[in-house]
Amino acid sequence: MSEERASRDFGYEDFAGFNPFDPVTHADPYPAYRQLRERYPVHQPFPGVWILTRYRDYTALVRDPRGSSDRRKSDMYEAFLQSLPQPFEPDELQPSLLFLDPPDHDRLRALVSKAFTPRVVESLRPRVEELVATLLDEASERGEMDVVTDLAYPLPVTVICDMLAVPEKDRDALRRWSLDLTHTIDPIIPPDALARAQQSDKEFRAYLAELIAERRRNPGQDLLSRLIQAEDEGEQLTGPELVSTCVLLLIAGHETTSGLIGNGTLALLRNRGEMERLAADPTLLRSAVEELLRYDSPVQLTGRLVLEDMEIDGRKIRKGEDVVAVGGAANHDPEQFPDPDRLDVGRSENRHVAFGGGIHFCLGAHLARLEGRIAIGELVRRFPDMDLAEGEVRWRDTITLRGLSSLPVKLGDTAAKPA
Secondary structure (H helix, E strand, O other), rough: OOOOHHHHHOOOHHOOOOOOOOHHHHOOOHHHHHHHHHHHOEEEEEEEEEOOOOOOHHHHHHOOEEOOHHHHHHHHHHHHHHHOOOOOOOHHHHHHHOOOOOHOOOOOOHHHHHHHHHHHHHHHHHHHHHHHHHHHHHHHOOEEEEHHHHOOOOHHHHHHHHHHHOOOHHHHHHHHHHHHHHHHHOOOOOHHHHHHHHHHHHHHHHHHHHHHHHHHHHHOOHHHHHHHHHHOOOOOOHHHHEEEEEHHHHHHHHHHHHHHHHHHHHHHHHOOHHHHHHHHHHHHHHHHHHHHHHHHHOOOEOOOEOOOOEEEEEEOHHHHHHHHHEEHHHOOOOOOOOOOOOOOOOOOOOOOOOOOOOHOOOHHHHHHHHHHHHHHHHHHOOOOOOOOOOOOEEEEEOEEEHHHHHEEOOOOOOOOOOO
């Protein structure tokens, strides 16, 4: 490697000050992704960390068994634990299946995936349709709504809480814990956010321990009761694994869908022609949701710890280094998607990576798609004149999970009645 190239590889100056935490870049990271993908698609911003922005590199990494999702295998893991604001108890360190490798990952996924098969998810359609109709009826009476707080959040959180039979009175606390914990999957965590996340994790786990104890006394037909039964049989998951699985389900069960509905609605409002096209032809709904997932993905990054030396595009990635694959950039790669920066609700052959890939492909993809199609489809059908309101469009401060915290809209004067 030349001395000139090495110096460039360890700085951001060649990328127009690329910084994912910069407010302008945070609001629209895709121009920065494009620069990075075109100029240095396999980029080392500092020693020990690599960034991939091409589609082909992303898909290869997430399927490569030399890449681990288990952070406990890192040489830096013990140092990280010692740097935390407060210590964790051993049971609190049990990772969810999102951060496990086989065979533990496969064992837990086989157990939980039974609740998210296409047939099970389809059985939830009437409940999702009922919730969407109720939420949009309430918004219609006001003539305006915040798409995030009035639809994108309450819909998926209600569905996953229903599946686990979480009492309605506890769901506000769930939202607070979830928002704090989403920071923990970002590449850089500010100290104050880390402290809040640790506290929320402890409170969340304590709450779940009580809920599990109550469900043991009074089991039902819900998903949590079925998971407890499997744990009691002693063959599928341990007590700490049960708690970590519930944390993952309750967070991942609504975060991706919330981002899809919020980001997708904003994309349609900013591309009015495509919104009108979808309103005129509801048969495009399936391809439209896939395109919205690609166009502004709710999950932007995924990472792997390298267990063996590997080579990517002629660059030597060494054992123990971290590789961050940027799905948001991969989903705008012109090698895979013609005219990638154009929203096309009828786009075909749309093999995006919004749900990841490999063994960690999103467990709830079927549910997210169902909720997204119903919510976005009804929004466009019932409120064809919907437009951005005067209020501020605000993005959440997380990087890995990309989503809005506020999207105020006016619903217009020609709202259609419920079907």
